[in-house]
Amino acid sequence: MHKDRPRQLSTAEERRETVLRTAIGAFAARGYFGTTTAEVAKAAGISQAYVYRLFPNKELLFVAVVEHCFVQVRASLERAAAEARGGSPEVVLTAMGDAYAKLISNNDLMLIQLHAQAAAVSEPAVREAVRQGYARLVEYVRGASGGSEEQIQTFFAVGMLCHLIVSMGADEVEAPWTRTLTAGITHY
Amino acid sequence: MHKDRPRQLSTAEERRETVLRTAIGAFAARGYFGTTTAEVAKAAGISQAYVYRLFPNKELLFVAVVEHCFVQVRASLERAAAEARGGSPEVVLTAMGDAYAKLISNNDLMLIQLHAQAAAVSEPAVREAVRQGYARLVEYVRGASGGSEEQIQTFFAVGMLCHLIVSMGADEVEAPWTRTLTAGITHY
DNA sequence: TGTGCATGTGAGTACTCAATCAGTCACACC
DNA sequence: GGTGTGACTGATTGAGTACTCACATGCACA
Numbered sequence: 001m002h003k004d005r006p007r008q009l010s011t012a013e014e015r016r017e018t019v020l021r022t023a024i025g026a027f028a029a030r031g032y033f034g035t036t037t038a039e040v041a042k043a044a045g046i047s048q049a050y051v052y053r054l055f056p057n058k059e060l061l062f063v064a065v066v067e068h069c070f071v072q073v074r075a076s077l078e079r080a081a082a083e084a085r086g087g088s089p090e091v092v093l094t095a096m097g098d099a100y101a102k103l104i105s106n107n108d109l110m111l112i113q114l115h116a117q118a119a120a121v122s123e124p125a126v127r128e129a130v131r132q133g134y135a136r137l138v139e140y141v142r143g144a145s146g147g148s149e150e151q152i153q154t155f156f157a158v159g160m161l162c163h164l165i166v167s168m169g170a171d172e173v174e175a176p177w178t179r180t181l182t183a184g185i186t187h188y
Numbered sequence: 189m190h191k192d193r194p195r196q197l198s199t200a201e202e203r204r205e206t207v208l209r210t211a212i213g214a215f216a217a218r219g220y221f222g223t224t225t226a227e228v229a230k231a232a233g234i235s236q237a238y239v240y241r242l243f244p245n246k247e248l249l250f251v252a253v254v255e256h257c258f259v260q261v262r263a264s265l266e267r268a269a270a271e272a273r274g275g276s277p278e279v280v281l282t283a284m285g286d287a288y289a290k291l292i293s294n295n296d297l298m299l300i301q302l303h304a305q306a307a308a309v310s311e312p313a314v315r316e317a318v319r320q321g322y323a324r325l326v327e328y329v330r331g332a333s334g335g336s337e338e339q340i341q342t343f344f345a346v347g348m349l350c351h352l353i354v355s356m357g358a359d360e361v362e363a364p365w366t367r368t369l370t371a372g373i374t375h376y
Numbered sequence: 377t378g379t380g381c382a383t384g385t386g387a388g389t390a391c392t393c394a395a396t397c398a399g400t401c402a403c404a405c406c
Numbered sequence: 407g408g409t410g411t412g413a414c415t416g417a418t419t420g421a422g423t424a425c426t427c428a429c430a431t432g433c434a435c436a
């Protein structure tokens with residue numbers, strides 16, 4: 001009925017990281033308001049009570065998850081930019097876009113960004129995290145690619161289009177309108 | 189303590205329309221999971237119980253609100269297209285983009301679309317409504333503008349970028365990264 | 377071997393939510 | 407004035423919800 005493997009304690013810091021990693025999957029489906037702290041706890045394999053020892057409340061937990069995602073996205077773009085170093089802006093941006101497409105082939109990272117955007121409307125701490133996340137992302141892409149204002153803007157506009165496609169599962173529908181929206185967008 | 193203005197009855201159909209109109213404002217702030225049926229009822233000036241006589245449940249209420257928004261967006265694009273009839277695809281698309289910008293200068297319509305996108309991930313009925321909404325929108329824009337696949341795609345990508353800008357309030361922040369994202373996007 | 381402390385939990389509390397239902401009230405028509 | 411029908415509500419329910427707290431348990435080190 002119940003495993004007798006002796007309990008293996010982690011440091012609080014390790015546990016916090018586990019929670020950040022696993023909570024992505026929990027929040028990805030139903031967002032900030034739709035996900036319970038009990039679900040987050042279950043995904044991390046700890047009790048719901050202990051979530052509140054690791055994070056002060058649900059909002060700051062979600063903020064930490066959102067920041068964690070932005071860090072991963074940035075790291076992925078940095079790797080891509082490093083590989084394409086010295087190329088034209090177009091080449092670097094394409095490499096970054098491709099790296100992003102690979103990163104989010106597991107949709108959770110992208111869904112968190114979508115849900116963070118939605119929660120940002122009413123939750124000030126989330127809004128601040130999203131602002132900072134995109135601020136750094138935009139500045140990094142600008143610096144690393146050397147692209148024009150318009151190119152940078154298009155880069156992010158296409159990213160947002162990806163959010164739409166994934167959230168409504170447009171890639172599972174065969175129709176002219178889905179082909180129009182998804183044209184030229186890499187998918188892994 | 190309590191207004192004695194005699195109760196004025198409406199038909200159920202009128203009330204349903206009132207609810208659809210006022211619920212937009214209620215759902216705009218906190219989305220599907222974050223908004224209670226009591227808040228929707230208050231915005232419409234009716235009791236929470238009566239919401240359930242007008243709509244079978246919360247999900248279908250939200251779906252009706254989302255569909256109502258898509259109808260409004262489409263109507264707005266149709267008006268713009270009619271005025272720019274006979275122009276080049278660029279001219280028609282610009283007119284449509286401008287009409288959209290005007291329509292959503294009250295942010296609620298756009299926020300509903302964002303929240304609908306988020307809820308579409310986990311609520312099948314919402315997903316279906318969002319798919320149908322964009323399907324019709326894409327086909328309408330294609331037909332009315334005669335633009336290329338790429339132009340249509342860009343039109344919607346820019347629309348999604350608007351969602352990002354509004355949701356995080358990027359237009360209230362003065363910084364290079366916000367100027368890059370918002371460049372050339374009309375704002376009323 | 378014991379003891380101090382960080383890791384971790386069971387069992388709550390106080391509250392909110394969607395959904396229900398019995399029943400009241402307005403009004404059109406006789 | 408009476409009556410049938412549809413509009414509308416107060417009160418309630420049962421299933422959660424975020425968050426708390428008293429207590430248990432593993433482990434490093436004296």
